[in-house]
Amino acid sequence: MVRGLLRTSNLPHLQNLIKRDPVSYREEFLQQWNHYESIRQIFQINPAEQATHFRELVTFVSQVAKFYPAETSDFPSHLSSLLLGSYGSLPPDIRHSLIQNLVMLKNKGVVTSFELLKTLFPLLPRTTSSSLRAFIRRTILTDIKTANQRTRNHKLNRAVQAMLFGMIERGMSGAVLGDKGKLRNNPGAERSSDSGDEAMWAVVLTKELWKKGVWDDAKSVAIVASGCFHPVTKVQSASLHFFLGDDEESEGSEDESEDDTVDVKSLEHKREVKKKTRSGDKKMRKVLKAASKKRKRKGAGNTPNFPAIQLLHDPQSFGEKLYDLLQKYDARFSLDHRILVMQLLARVTALHQLTVLSFYTYALKYLTRHQLRVPAILAALAQSVHALTPPDALTPAIRKLAHEFVHPGVGPEVVAAGLNAIREICRRQPWAMEEDLLGDLITYGKSRDKGVMSAARGLLQLYREVNPGMLKRRERGKAASMGLAQGTQPAPFGYAEKPAVDIEGVVLLEDHLRTHGEDKPPSDENDWEGWELESASSDDSSDSGGWIDVESDGGDHLSVSDSEDEDKKSDGKLPPNEESSTDANRTSTLATTKILTPADFALINDLRLQAATKAVESGGGSAAKRKLASLEAAKKAADSSGPGDTPTFVSENDILGPRKKAKADYEERMASIARGREGREKFGSLKGKRKKETASSSTNREKARNKPIMMIMGSKGVRGKKKQSLREKQKRLRAHIDRAKKGHH
Secondary structure, eight states, X not given: OOGGGOSGGGHHHHHHHHHHOTTTTHHHHHHHHHHHHHXXXXXXXXXXXXXXXXXXXXXXXXXXXXXXXXXXXXXXXHHHHHHHHSTTTSOHHHHXXXXXXXXXXXXXXXXXXXXXXXXXHHHTTTOOOHHHHHHHHHHHHHHHHHHTSSSOOHHHHHHHHHHHHHHHHTTTTSOOOOSSSHHHHSHHHHTTSTHHHHHHHHHHHHHHHHHTTSOOSHHHHHHHHHHTTOSSHHHHHHHXXXXXXXXXXXXXXXXXXXXXXXXXXXXXXXXXXXXXXXHHHHHHHHHHHHHHHHHHHHHHOOOOOHHHHHTOSSHHHHHHHHHHHHHHTTTTSOHHHHHHHHHHHHHHHHHXXXXXXHHHHHGGGGOSTTSTTHHHHHHHHHHTOOTTSOHHHHXXXXXXXXXXXXXXXXXXXXXXXXXXXXXXXXXXOGGGSOHHHHHHHGGGGGOSSHHHHHHHHHHHHHHHHHOGGGSOGGGSOHHHHHHHHTTOOOOOTTOOOOOOOSOTXXXXXXXXXXXTOSSOOGGGGGTTTTSOOOOTTSTTTTTOOOOOOOOOOOOOOOOOOOOOGGGSOTTSOOOGGGTTOOOTTOOOSHHHHSOOOHHHHHHHHHHHHHHHHHHHHTTOHHHHHHHHHHHHHHHHHHHHHOTTOOOOOOOHHHHHOSOOOOOOOHHHHHHHHHHHTTTOOOSSOOTTTSSSSSOOOOOHHHHHHTSOHHHHTTSHHHHHHHTOOHHHHHHHHHHHHHHHHHHHO
């Protein structure tokens, strides 16, 4: 081989030779390494000089650095210090090349993941190029995900989480500016330091790793929880959305307040006017698909991130800090941001049964019918109530709701919203209602408006079940009156419900399995398929060998069917199909001999629904109908939220209640028209096609003959007849007589 070929301009060729035989070409590499050192010093003084040659040398050294670890031991630190120290003065192509080569060194094992991430994390808030920022973000997420793919890399996770904590903590000492237009008036106020963008990226990356299932521990939740109290409002908003379950993709500093509405007609018009290309069609379909998903997500609502809320450390302190934040910066925060804080405070309070009594006093000023977004505020207020909330703290709120919303001087939608809000509060704490006020509210059950009537009757039915003693005798109903006559009293405030002794509906499953034979049906072999299981890489389940089927001891099973108290008829007798079921209090032993899978629980719900349907069909009375309605509502909620999710929560639709169907938009109308045309022939006149032997259209003379007189008064033929002379009229009449004679003969 001619050594003259091994010049600086032949670096790719030298790189190939070194990879084949690194020992033989060590001297050539040292020459290039010395050349790199000299060029690096020149480049540090003047980055614009020798930029292209420096980039080529860096790429060459990165490719062969693993063959000469002693000589290139300081090379990764050179790249990191250059990026972190002189990032703003580097040309864009040099930045991208240095980051790519640093990632290459990690892939070749020259640097560790932590050393790479320690360099990439500070670059995210400083990068102005969207493509480079996306590359850095994707590299960080992929590297952490790959490190935790087989087993949890606790050492790396702890180090990265410590860096994320530091990124948030560095800006916690700043002043809270709020989001009511002050940032727009003074755009440089929030960006006086990189702490806001740095903290934003820490929250965004943690949310992304949680969403991908890479991190699911309490430390990840603690990172986002600390972001809820960051002085920068957009960091607070991103952290609050994480706990509330909103699927908003925060892109750091990119996601300024953009209008997410998509004008479909405008897009279609642009496609008609501009040049037709496949790439343009693909982009339009992508935009329309994303807009459709966002519209459906907004319409269906978002389920709160209950696992993250459950992993909060010291929920009571977290809730109190949220309320302090809400009260202290009430004048600086916009209404939307205040509602976000109120919603999260309500979720945490309800899930952990916290006591933040000042929140109910704070919410009183928002309980007016003219308040913007009042349904969301009412939903948050109702959600924050639980069984341990003192009734005295809720009574003023119920009085204010009744005074502002429930009276004849407002519209029926306002009355329905007020009654529904009162009902949801009293459902969680029935003792907060006053007896006189309850009597006034249930009189709206005679309203002609469907929403008001349903809301008032729902409140009446609630107190028939939980505390019928607060109702007048004629309003209690037969079942409640019989219960009071037997001495049944509601549990006082502070008393816990009786502990469950059995799984509701498991007797039905036991009877179902007995009907299909003692052995497990073949369809139950894959009961766990399609359901979320514990990750095999988690610490608690890493040594697990899977589920173990516990065989039954072969004992005799009781041949009785399930019977519930709610399915009894109003006259005190059981329905005809359950007359023989006299052991309603039987405790099943199935749960002690068999591990119930998610498929078993789904089957239990279906069996309970079938039993409730049969009870209603056989005349089970109003109690059976209510039981069936509650089971159907629970099934609908489970289908919308998915298996294993937390039950439903209070939403704005629960506050608004049933309403008239909204006017359909353009897409819905066109879809309805298309459905109506299915199976129909193409529209158009069928005259002359059905009534003739040979299909043909009508002539112009036939069409003119059937036209209304007012349509042809101004035609040329009619005007010409009016101007005819006597001689012309005689000629026309003679011609008509001649034609008539010929036709007669």
